[in-house]
Amino acid sequence: MVRGVYIHIPFCHQICNYCDFNKFYFHNQPVDEYIESLGKEMALWQDDLAKAKIETIFLGGGTPTALSLEQLERLLTLIHQYIPLEHVKEFSSEANPDELTLEKMQLMRKFGVNRLSMGVQTFNQDLLKILGRTHSNNHVYDVIQYAKQTEFPSISIDLMYGLPNQTMEQWKESLQEAFRLKIPHISAYSLLVEPKTIFYNLLSKGKLSLPGEDLEAEMYGYLMDEMKRNGYKQYEISNFSYEGKASEHNLLYWNNDEYIGLGAGAHGYVNSIRYSNHGPLKKYMQQLEIGEKPVMMQKEVTYEEKMEEEMFLGLRKNQGVSLSNFEKRYGKSLYEAYGNEIEELLKKELIEIKNDYVFLTNRGRFVGNEVFQYFLK
Incomplete structure (x- = not known):
């Protein structure tokens, strides 16, 4: 049975140097039309949604918080219109710290979003520049303050290690800052240099200096030890949380349960079939204009x-x-x-x-x- 919904918002105001997800620069893109296309796709999935018991919704990207306040409200309105919410336990949204205003957080709370997943990556400003990130630590502190004002039930941050030129000391400092802020959930990933990214191009030209495997293993060992020492439970290779703050949506993936994926480039798993949507915006939206699901590829999963x-x-x-x-x-x-x-x-x-x-x-x-x-x- 379908238990979750993933919704892809493929727009960013800045493309990060390591990102290989389906994404587009926000400027001059048909953002409003794309949101309406999402509504059309939700409508085409209504029969499946009606039979499902949706327990988790996840807005990913790209960056959902790249949307304006009005665009975000329209998206959330469509979700409420088409997706049954009576069983939803966790409604998450990815977020960039420098795009989250108090008004956006108030709007999300109004529509039932109860978990933020922030791409912090590191608390070292020099490393943030290398990654192509635009936020500062002050933006993160502001969001935490807004979360208190809006009574956001849960916040998660992503951190990365094995970054270009990153030292063990820098990794330790980032972790200790996260502990100081008492973030209830932390995802920590080693950098993977994927094709079709700026980092991949630099690496192929010999212009990217990465820590070796030994240092990366040392960073991971320190991560597990310090998480435990600071009251976090490791519940997955890269994920740690306070008691009761594990990500229900990600557990859905790891439990091999079914979910509907909506949006350009989104993946889903329904009725034993794994599928992926068209990535290019034009192709995705054209399929929906003629009343067809924008599925590019599907495969029945064998026993x-x-x-x-x-x-x-x-x-x-x-x-x-x-x-x-x-x-x-x-x-x-x-x-x-x-x-x-x-x-x-x-x-x-x-x-x-x-x-x-x-x-x-x-x-x-x-x-x-x-x-x-x-x-x-």
Whole structure:
């Protein structure tokens, strides 16, 4: 059953040097028309939405907060018009700190948004410039103050390590600043240099200086130790939260549950079919003009692929994969499906089995991708 909705807002006032998501410079784009197209797409999904039990909504991008106050209100109005909200527990929006005004936050609270996910990345101003970010630490402090004024239930920030020229000391300082601010949820990712990004072009020309694997591993080890010491629970390889503040929407992905993806370049998973929408705005909007869903590609997930996804998504969680739930879903035990792989990973001490769950050991978290490969045929 569909449990979540992802809505993609592909507009940015500034393109970050590391970003490979579907995005466009805000200036001279058909933003108002795009929002109306989103409404048309929601209408085409109404039958599925009516049957679903929507528990999470996530506005991602791009940057949803790049929208003007009026555009944001129109988007939220359409969401209320087409998406059943009676079961929604978590309504999140990504945000840039320098785009969040008190008025926008008041508007979001009015329409039921109860969680902000801010792209902070680092509290070091020099590193922010290298990343192509436009905000300052003062913008982050302002948003935290606005959150108190508007009684926002939860705030999450993204941090990055393994950045160009980043030192261990800079990483420690960013983490300590986040702890000082008592942010209830922190996602911390190592930099991945993806194709079609400014960083990729610089790296291919030998103009990007990155920390080595040893330093990156040291940064990750420090991250896990300090999170625990400061009262955060690690519930996924890159995610940490105070008690009760884990991201319900992201857990939906890692639990291999179904969700509807709306917007240009969005991905979804419905009725055992994974699909992706057209990325270019013109193509996305043209399909909706003629009353068709803007789906570019779709693929039915096979029985074997579902089991693979259950493993490599579920093992990202600290809790891991439930043995009993796996057997209930797929009609065979985990050992029947992956007995040799499980035994080998146990011998290497990369996984552990306890109380109905198979999960990564502390050592396994450092080489998660290596573990996941065992379950990909």
